[in-house]
Amino acid sequence: MTVIIAVAVGANGVIGRENQMPWPRTGDMRQFKALTLGHPVIMGRSTYESIGKPLPGRTSIVLTRQADWDPGHDDVVVAANFGEALVRAYAVNPDVFIIGGAAVYSEARARDLVDVMVVTHVPLSPDGDAFFEPIQASHWTEVDRAAHFGTPNYEIATYVRA
Template sequence: MIVAFVVAMAENGVIGRHGQLPWRMPTDLKRFRQLTLGKPVIMGRRTYESIGKPLDGRDNIVITRQKDFGPLGVHVVDSVADAVAKGCELAIGRGADEVAIIGGAEVFRAALP
């Protein structure tokens, strides 16, 4: 199983600003959709909240320490390890060969070896 980071980064290393992308590029969003559609996506709670809803056509896995967090259509876990395990399980069920980690910065840091 492939676990891939899907991240867009500015030349200065910025991936987000105040919970939003620092740019609005339709081609970037289209590419993101192509890379993640049909695959489980892993994100942190703040990234999920900035999106505002589950991403269509993908199994959404949200990492949080908040015990009362549980929106409909989302798998909630409390660690990167649990998220990757859940993502692999869901990918196998979907026939996908990849799980995508989509952010934010705290999740990327925790997922790096």
């Protein structure tokens, strides 16, 4: 199993504000879709609710502690913890993407579950209430970086566990 984080991060570490992206769409959503299509995606309940529906062409697995929570769609998998989410994801595809939010990213990294991170670096420093922990060079090796042009311009970098 390969566990991959996909995240867009501002220069100040911000990834969200009030359950929304804190900058205009950069164009990285095309890359995100191409990267995750056909794979299971694990996200927290708030992230799922901000999207509002399952992502097409992917198995949406939502982490929540609310035992009676209803996603409103039959094809959404609800999991109470990371162990359950990973087992259910692996049954679909051995490449599993974690797509947010901040607490889910933090827990996955703290538990050493993550093998790869695909990070969209957005050169803005917006106000926010959700942050991505800094990438420590002693734990991660950057293996790829590509510049993309949009409004704003951005870079997508891939990191593997050192």
